[in-house]
Amino acid sequence: MNKLRQIWSNLRSSFWFLPSLMVLGSVVFAAALIEADSAWSDRWLTQWPRLFGVGAEGARQMLSTLAGSMMTVMGVTFSMILVALALASSQYTPRILRNFMRSRVTQVTLGIFAGIFAYCLIVLRTIRGGETEFVPSLAVSFAFFLALGGVGALIFFIHHIASSIQASNIIASIAHETIAAIERLFPEKKAHEPDEDEGQSQVLEALDERTWYSVPAAVSGYIQSVDNDVLLRLARDSKTIVRMERGVGAFVVQNTALASLALTYPPDQEMIAALNKAYSISRHRTAEQDPSFGIRQIVDMALKALSPGINDTSTAVMCVDYLAAILTRLACRQFPPSHRYDGEALRVISIVPTFEGLLAESFDQIRRSAEGNVSIMERILGAIETIASLTVSPCHRRALKEQVQRIAGLADRSIASTHDRAQIKRRMIHVREALEAQLALNAGEERA
The missing domain is CATH 1.25.40 (Serine Threonine Protein Phosphatase 5, Tetratricopeptide repeat)
Incomplete structure (x- = not known):
């Protein structure tokens, strides 16, 4: 589950995933309109000749112009994004660049331009002249409206870039993401509820007398999240105690201690692999389980x-x-307790x-x-x-x-x-x- 969550987080913050889906959707949509044209083109030309009546040469010229224009606009958009990223990195901090990359407005705008370009190419290749002339009138006409929508998207994107690089908007966005993580991770405190580990009724075992075996990290990177339920289940099944050596947000070096196990024998490779799977480690920090990163x-x-x-x-x-x-x-x-129990038995010592x-x-x-x-x-x-x-x-x-x-x-x-x-x-x-x-x-x- 941690691995899937990490993959989804990486996809969300990429420039290519959502635009690729939108390009795929535009290809499917173009194919559907072409099929509809094949079945109903004569009827539409009879009823609305001024709207759908266009020759093969005129359709080619219009679609070629739109496709070229969209590629030019997409290049300008990429240039604006790079300028905004460079300005934000130098003026504020490089750690906010990932927030710009996660922007839905930026990803959708790129997807719109790339999608219109792909749509025009698909429709353009179906136009035939000569004796067997075929012009998908509905698809060609719809390309015109897509172009108008692209102009509106460009205007809105310019406004978005101008406002997104303002310090107040950047700080507010980071704070909003951090508060959302806090509300997700930390429950509301009830009246007269003890703080963190205060009021804990269980007596801790003599942990110093146990033999601890360290579990090495499989890779180097920042700990993005930890599946505490997996750690608890692993400790319960092995009848041991898992002690976290690195908390969420910390940097861990490959083959150094990620966690320790209280065992009478060294852990086998299967147990080491299972414990490593409970951690999501990557090249950067995220605020998903790490509100201190937003504060940072x-x-x-x-x-x-x-x-x-x-x-x-x-x-x-x-x-x-x-x-x-x-x-x-x-x-x-x-705040979550640092010691987690399975009944009366201590199972996990967390860094919280x-x-x-x-x-x-x-x-x-x-x-x-x-x-x-x-x-x-x-x-x-x-x-x-x-x-x-x-x-x-x-x-x-x-x-x-x-x-x-x-x-x-x-x-x-x-x-x-x-x-x-x-x-x-x-x-x-x-x-x-x-x-x-x-x-x-x-x-x-x-x-x-």
């Missing part, structure tokens, strides 16, 4: 915006705003994301690059205040307080202006009050 992309854009060569504070501020939107969604979610880790991933590097930047510090403090208003977890609040303390230290070191330091301190007072107010509210609810 937005952080990279913020760091590029804060670099001395670009110095675009507004883009960095937008990045912080969308990171706040992602983290507020995470604050209301239940935590709120504290994702919070640090979001703000640590941006904070280090924001020395002396009052706007970014204030925006991060505002984001922390927003997150604090929605979280009820003591662990989350502790992590937020640590972020406030780090910003306070950064402000004291890097801000020379007394007025700006006072402004940051006033902002921190409001954030601390929000954290304390939430703490008091939770304590009151627990007493009630």
Whole structure:
């Protein structure tokens, strides 16, 4: 299942798959119209001679012109795409290029132009002149309407390219994909539900006393996803414990430890192959099971915006705003446990994301690059205040307080202006009050 999911993800992000399907559909559609022309052409010419009455030479010229025009337009479209990719890569970060390639608008536009070209070629080869003249009037007339549709697609594509390379649209698209992954992976946290592994009733076994055998990775690459059900079933069938050595999003080198098994004997090749099949490893990361990758992309854009060569504070501020939107969604979610059981028996020790880790991933590097930047510090403090208003977890609040303390230290070191330091301190007072107010509210609810 992981392999099929990986293949489908690669197909979705390719430039050729959807356009190829559209070309195939246009070939089938052209063949269907030609067959309809063969059966009903005389009747149509009698009823609508002005619409369908066209000679063989005129039909050839029109279809040849349309086919050539579509190839020219498709070349221009490819050039626009390459320019947009190069601009986005240099201005923002190379990690967002895959998002451009996954764009349905881009893939459909290429498919429309290639499909019209293939349609015209199929119809063109059926036109015959001379004594046995045959002109598929319906198919030729429909090619004219396809050409008009292609012009509309080109205009819309130009608008799409112009808007898609704007920083706000790129950041919003990444945030939307990340939030969708969060909603799919992390369930809603119920009232008074313990955090992550808190409140776990089972007592962990003496794991250090066991003999662990490492399972080497079959290939090198980034772990895109892990089928946890397969790991649990493998551990249950072998009556062992599977310990993940690399989590989703991590890079693993071939023949290094991917996971470890608690066994009394080394695992055989069949077990090693079965465990490797539970992992999807490829050349790049995806956000399917890795919401930290979406956060990483937005952080990279913020760091590029804060670099001395670009110095675009507004883009960095937008990045912080969308990171706040992602983290507020995470604050209301239940994170998966790191230990999975089959009844009372421990079976899988996973490497799972935590709120504290994702919070640090979001703000640590941006904070280090924001020395002396009052706007970014204030925006991060505002984001922390927003997150604090929605979280009820003591662990989350502790992590937020640590972020406030780090910003306070950064402000004291890097801000020379007394007025700006006072402004940051006033902002921190409001954030601390929000954290304390939430703490008091939770304590009151627990007493009630």
